[in-house]
Amino acid sequence: MTIAISLVAACLLGVGFVAQQHAAYREPLGEILHPRLLLDLIRSPLWLTGIGLMACGQVVSAIALRQAGLTRVEPLLATNLLFALTAAHVIYKEHFGLVEWSGAVLVSGGVALFLFFGEPHGGRTPGPYSLRWLVLLGAVSVAALLVLIALRRPLAVKAILLAAAAGVLYGLQDVLTRSSVLSLGKGLDVVLATWQPYALPLIAVIGLLLNQSAFDAAPLHHSLPATTAAEPITGIVLGVTIFTEHLRVTRESLAWEVISLIAMVTGIILLGRSPFLAKTEQDAPRRPEGEGQ
Numbered sequence: 001m002t003i004a005i006s007l008v009a010a011c012l013l014g015v016g017f018v019a020q021q022h023a024a025y026r027e028p029l030g031e032i033l034h035p036r037l038l039l040d041l042i043r044s045p046l047w048l049t050g051i052g053l054m055a056c057g058q059v060v061s062a063i064a065l066r067q068a069g070l071t072r073v074e075p076l077l078a079t080n081l082l083f084a085l086t087a088a089h090v091i092y093k094e095h096f097g098l099v100e101w102s103g104a105v106l107v108s109g110g111v112a113l114f115l116f117f118g119e120p121h122g123g124r125t126p127g128p129y130s131l132r133w134l135v136l137l138g139a140v141s142v143a144a145l146l147v148l149i150a151l152r153r154p155l156a157v158k159a160i161l162l163a164a165a166a167g168v169l170y171g172l173q174d175v176l177t178r179s180s181v182l183s184l185g186k187g188l189d190v191v192l193a194t195w196q197p198y199a200l201p202l203i204a205v206i207g208l209l210l211n212q213s214a215f216d217a218a219p220l221h222h223s224l225p226a227t228t229a230a231e232p233i234t235g236i237v238l239g240v241t242i243f244t245e246h247l248r249v250t251r252e253s254l255a256w257e258v259i260s261l262i263a264m265v266t267g268i269i270l271l272g273r274s275p276f277l278a279k280t281e282q283d284a285p286r287r288p289e290g291e292g293q
Contacts, residue, residue: 005064006076012057014083017224018091019050024215029155032213033147033162041212058177065178070239071120071247074174074232075111078264081228081271082107084220088274100274106267113260117253123245125182128194132242136172139234143168147210159218160226162210167230169207174231175238176200225272229265 023044024037031037041047057080064073082104089100126132143165150161179196191197214223239245247257 002064002068002072003076005060005067006073007079009057009061009064010077010080011083012053012060013077014080014085015087016050016053016057017080017227018084018087018220019046019053020212021050021215021220021223023047023050024212025219027216029216032158032216033209035209037212037216038209061174062177062181065174066181069120069123069243069245070174070178070235071118071123071245072115074171074235074239075114075264077174077235078228078232078268079107079111081224081268084224085271085274088220097274099270103267103270103272103274106263106270108267110260110262110264110267113256113263117256117260118247119253120239121246123239123243125179126242126244128183128196135238135241136175139168139172139238143172143210155217156222159214159222162217163214163223163226164230166207166210166214167227168234169203169210170227170231171234171238173200173203173207174235175242176203178239178243221272221274225268229268232264233261 020041023041023046027037027040031040061073061077064076085100085104146161146165146168150158150165153161176196176199179194180191180200183191183194183196211223211227214227217223240247247253
């Protein structure tokens with residue numbers, strides 16, 4: 001059941017990302033990393049549809065995270081790129097080529113291998129003020145470093161780095177979501193007495209701004225793969241370090257876990273190179289600077 005729920009969430013997220021990027025790429029480049037970008041996008045029905053789909057995906061993923069740990073759910077959520085590519089394929093009505101099929105096999109096969117050999121299990125929620133939560137500062141620092149490096153880079157590189165930073169924050173958001181939904185089982189008063197639910201919307205908004213800035217800077221084939229790869233890796237690392245979730249640690253299983261993650265990332269990169277995800281660069285004329293402001 002967890003697998004099905006996670007795949008539904010991945011589908012909603014993937015289709016939502018396509019709609020968001022088609023809207024964000026029309027915005028002026030001067031709005032990258034500026035809150036004005038989100039204020040302008042709010043007026044786009046297409047973008048609001050994408051956000052609605054993503055929000056539904058996050059609600060469904062929260063249900064999955066309540067049932068299973070991050071190390072089990074995150075790899076499944078990484079398949080959102082498959083659904084994004086399928087949505088782009090439907091829009092442009094072209095057939096998949098060798099690149100798309102190879103990427104799809106690597107991503108789905110990598111996920112299956114990781115779940116089979118890793119056998120993610122266990123884990124428990126640490127106290128709201130446990131020192132384990134300090135690990136989140138490392139994730140925030142990585143995201144901040146990626147943004148700083150992106151500031152003086154060309155648009156294509158900027159999009160990749162901003163998207164990766166967004167993926168790191170999305171992984172962190174998944175951690176906070178799991179903590180909050182598990183605490184909810186103890187009562188609403190218990191949830192409101194912790195800091196995680198209050199940090200969650202802040203991380204979500206910053207991650208959203210970074211993601212839309214990446215979408216504004218370049219087409220999906222530059223931005224979405226970085227987000228898709230960074231989110232599960234961050235979530236798995238944080239799931240093990242914060243929630244003490246367990247993976248099999250025999251020599252054979254560790255080898256296959258590494259191979260499966262490499263296969264997933266390779267597949268994500270291959271799918272990101274698909275011409276379907278580059279079409280927006282030609283088809284979405286930008287709005288001139290200053291218009292509508």
